[in-house]
Amino acid sequence: MCTLEKRGNIYVLTLTGTDDHRLNPPLLDSLQSALRRLRSETAGGGGPCALITTAHGNYFSNGYDLDWAGSNEDRLLLMSLVKDLISLPMPTVAAVSGHASAAGFVLALCHDYVLMRKDRGYLYVSELDIGLVIPAWFGTFLRCKIGSPAVWRDVVMRAEKLTAEVAVQKGVIESAHGSAAETVRAAVALGSSWWGESGTDTCTARTGRLCLLVYWMRSGLVTVRST
Template sequence: MNTLRQCNNICKLQKSGHSFILTLNQTSRKDEHLLSPTRIDSIREYLVDVKSQATKGSVLITTAEGESFCRGFDYRYAREQAGGSDEAYKKHLQDMVDRFKDVVKDLISLPMPTIAAINGYATEAGLMLGLSHDYLTIKPDILSLRAGLLAREMSLPGYFSALIRSKVGSPLARRSLVLRDLQFDAKEAAKMGVLDLVHEVGKDTLQVAEGLAEELARKEWNSEVYAEIRKALYPELCKELGLTSTTMVPGLGV
């Protein structure tokens, strides 16, 4: 595996075959890969690298080190920056919500298949990070997916809501996820329609993702067409993100 870039020990980008592997680094033993402004901006920078270096058959895999995929926004950072001011605290939180919207936008418009290899807990914005990918592979033996917004006393940002409605097909599943704040394991995620395959316990989610990536890479789809079809598939989400889709027709040589 070839390391293409590693910045501030927050994330790293590697290349394995056709796959770009974006990893959220474990900076401490209890790292939950919280989305601070710095980490959000780093993810966006790496996605720019992926897009610029992609070739036909490229696939993006996003994963994380340790026991968590991503636990959501960095509330500790917001508290530290606020200095005891409730107004400043809310301002910093809103800044993270606004910044992360661009990550979702980048992923939905990325010209290649995308896979989230969810190795542990994916909560709140971490769940949204996973759902922004085309495919998910999930560690099967833990309750990993949770919206967590009720516990945070936070309402749904518009793009969160559009993403959930676009990716979670069943209204009952959406209610359980958001209004009951239940946690879901891989089997429940499959019932929700956000997971294709529940792999066996003990099998590494990244290895499963890499196997899927190689299968997708062999298709060698036109990357621009792939991105436009994805955007057309989620019109409500794209409207919320400010994305438009373009109709592309084949040339004579196809």
């Protein structure tokens, strides 16, 4: 499952346990519950804040729980989580603590910034290697988040495994760090840096996420529900 911890103006969302954090209904429900709590606690305008997402163990997330993800309706649960993350009214940072593959890679890229440990782990679209069809919206999402068409081709169509350092070189993530703990510290420092002078970065991050949401809406990938 996951925990949400407030550290000053930083919220830290942690996938707990030492398993590979496969995405299934219980974990997705836990994550969305944490995001609802985050929205509730920050709705009163109590000052600037940021969200850091990380995980215990050697995996950030190893993607879908394949025993569960058999229907399109079930897979829409992840799309709902993605929509919730990219519509948060605050900067977000993924502190990738290990392997992030398939849907786990998508989960990391939901954030405005991605930092990763360089001593362990790959970013990897694994569907090709295990004989699964890549969901159409995965490809669309990754095309929006990975700027270079050549990098997108290698990641999606050739299943290239990216180490943290290679991912930095290719512009997929922002920075690589020596360990999981160093990655989280760097993410917290980055989140804390937005107060004051770096308001431009915050605005840029929100604008980029808004553009992605608008693109998805026009493509029919997400819909807006009336309340």
